[in-house]
Amino acid sequence: MSGDADRTGDTAGGGSDDDARDPAEIADEIQRPVLLFDGVCNLCNRSLRLLVKFDHAGRFRFAPLQSPVGKELLTRHGLDSDYFDSIVLIDGDDYYTKSEAALRVCRELDGPLPLLYALMAVPEGVRDRVYDFVGDHRYQVFGRKEACPVPDEELRQRFLERSLD
Template sequence: MTLRKTSPWPDDDLILYDGVCVFCSRWIRFVAARDVERRFRFTAIQSGYGTRLAQAVGINSDDPDTNAVIHGGEAFFRSDAALTVLSNLPGWRWVRVLRAVPKPLRDAVYGLVARHRYRIFGKYEACFVPDAEMRARVME
């Protein structure tokens, strides 16, 4: 599932994530700490902006089962989203080789973690509040 190149989402290099998921919020902090060029921006699916983006790309904002990244005018989901983000971070370009792993297998592992993320990692009562530096990169 991708956005058509003819009508891309207006913001590129944007990561949509579950803001109440502890694992997902840590993922965002992981990316922000390594993104020295500050190319990626973030939006929680629970924000107004994030909900609109989720609806535009076909994610149920009430029960998200994936994160997404808009990159190059396309939306990437599940393992493709994670690999797209990682492969654009300094020192992590090597993860591109993981695309050789069949997508159904990669997405099955992703889905297993996604289904059990609250039980394994926990859940915030509300979206985590980023520090001042990261807040400039958050779109609400």
């Protein structure tokens, strides 16, 4: 397996020179769906660990919204590079935020989580109000880190950038 395949999301594995690579170069090579998340949010970090447990095929790659690659992907999709109010699912040229991003991710997972996709029948405004309520209180309920924590090895292999090594 080559280090380049790691960074594009085609395979999992180590690589420690990503911190020297241009975020635009990494973004150009992405070939799998990427989930951008709030790297300092404890709820987001716990959810990411759960997602990995139910993504047996390794379909998704990850990047903190605050990371250089995260900011590059936000900008490429017309979002403010300081947009931290929602997870963002990047899938090819398309992107999804809030409840739609979460439910689209659930649809692709193993186990019972794809059943949650049925919530797409709930009007988006209602779903997003619930999403926003949880998001508005996530730091008070779940806490936050001062910086993105270094993930364990299993999770780290799924990140677009390996600058956390």
